[in-house]
Amino acid sequence: MTDLRISIILLGTMTLLTGFIYPVVVTIIAQNFFPHQANGRILTVDSKAVGSELIGQPFSRPEYFWGRLSATAPFPYNAAASGGSNFGPLNPDLVKNAQERVDLLKKHDAELTKIPVDLVTASASGLDSQISLAAAEVQIRRVAAARKISEDKVRALVRQHLIGRQFGLLGESGVNVLQLNLALDQSGK
């Protein structure tokens, strides 16, 4: 019985410390020192929130760069229900979805040959905000044609938005799709 009594009291007090005080202290420090980061790195245009720097959005119009495939339900890039496709490597749907994306890319740009793998595969979170530089480059021709601006101008914007490896070493380089598209819209104004 002593065990039961100690267990109940100890769990209660530990809950107070690790389940309440600890998260609240972290929140206070976070909100004071890193308010932008702690609240999801919200992007604003003309002081209006237009998305999160970290969370991708779905794009399918030719004048926008497209991101990774997203397997979230019931619509792509649903930031309230993250998740991947969980297709096994031999699942025929994996190839089917990739084929659809390939066809769509080629519909807008018949000369495309080699399509980077990240453009035809779903990300783990379904919210990936980035694509590889290769995946951005193969879309330059389409975006430039749809916007009737020069490829060089689009290419320059892509380069501007290249995020290198962190400290030149960690992770992989990539391009933030939402920020790039926002910049495209801005540059057209």
Next chain:
Amino acid sequence: MTINTFLQIALFSAILLAFVKPLGLFMANVYMGRPTLLNRLIRPVELWFYRIAGIDSKSEMTWLQYASSLLTFSFVSIIAVYGIQRLQSLLPLNPESLDAVSPDSSFNTAISFVTNTNWQGYSGESTMSYLTQMLALTVQNFMSAAAGMAALVALIRAFVRQETTLLGNFWVDLVRGTIYILLPLSLVLAIILVSQGVVQTFSPYREIALLEPTTTSDGKSITTQKIATGPAASQVAIKQLGTNGGGFFNANSAHPFENPTPLSNLLQVLSILLIPAALCLTFGEMVGDRRQGWALLTAMSIVFFIMLGISLYAENQGNPGLAKLGVDQAVSDLQSGGNMEGKETRFGITNSVLWSVATASASNGSVNSMHDSYTPIGGLVAMWLIQLDEVIFGGVGSGLYGMIVFAIATVFMAGLMVGRTPEYLGKKIGAFEMKMASLVIMLPCVVVLLGTAISLLLTQGREPISNPGPHGFSQVLYAFSSAANNNGSAFAGLGANTPFYNGILGLSMFIGRFWMLLPVLAIAGSLAEKKKIPNSNGTLPTHTPLFVVLLIAVVVIVGALSFFPALALGPIVEHILWNKN
């Protein structure tokens, strides 16, 4: 594989190694009751806990009392976690007005978090209120980790002491492990993670207009994106440090708010292995021969890096099915290439694979990529590391006590070969210890194989399978491997949030944790009573390369023999089909 791959892995290994000694010695001080640097700050809190809970910190426990305290505490915890989930709709800090969690899911999650498994049948952002995440789940992230470490420390004391029945005080070990080790580390890590963009807020989810509207699968127009958020950083920190692995969000550490940058990724994957690795040195320090700790760490590391190499090679190959479509999967300066289904762009192949191997070996179970979509060999590596009884690093505490049990089995086998009484660290290993060790080693295998077999025979077990062919079988095998070994990762396509799977996997996690703990503590009780015998010429030294090789052989052979037939039906067949593709 590129030079960058090697550099990133070298950096990871160097930082991990640099922390082993200082943290290992610090933890030894904590558990030996010596004063530490943090004493002035934390000692008053510690004493407050003892006073309010009526704990006599001077008294010690036999192995049965120790086990009884641990079990009682776990039992009370399970009820609390269950209760909070069932009542969350009535409780505060529920800005999304989420309903009470279903009874079967609550049952599964309660056992899952109390057993340090953190298998998740539910999806965090659409199921759990902020309050549940904090009071139920974050708390158990701490408690289950501290309880595992406590059991390890009891076992270590059995080697240090002689002719006693006492193994220390569970309450003291639980409290000290939490407030001296887990909490300070978590606090520091959480704040660094926030600086990278892991969210930490009590505000409700935020709805923001999409730049380009989209449509649902049934044609409904969608113009806004609701962005889930919450007090994630505080939970993510302990989820990694305590080898828990339960994600705040459904996508776990693949979610950009849970793991936003390569730096947050590096810190989290380091945290997965940090305490399990350092505990090896804690063990060495406490038994008075650090070489014993380094030997176990070496054995773990060798298996780890071999598996990492195999998985890296497999994932860099890409998918032959996509190659046929003219998709470019080559590694280059412009893209990471490889098998990118279920992986994030910012992590690419290197960081995804490093994580998958770390999380599988350490019984952590968090993911930054979807294991279900790995190549057959990449998936096999993760599954098999879990099936090795989680002793390659393993869970905090539980991994090392598992490894010590394997060391006992190894000296026993070596003793049989040369015809001498086996001994480990000056303690004779007798029939009782070997019986208990066999239980520890065999039990998870039995649960995994039986559970898989039962599920495949039943409609309720087969229906939730989401992939065709041998991969569907692998999904079920992975689920039981993960549950019975308290890992918590998944081939997540398996729709396991059903009464059937919630029940049977809950049971598997329970058996995997507590029926393992009891024989371990029984071994501790028996060893503590034995006299220490001095080393003789006939003693097999247990810190030498020879012993390391023997130990690896025993771990690998047990793992390989137990699971080869099952693996042959899943990932191995799949690999053969894959090559024909």
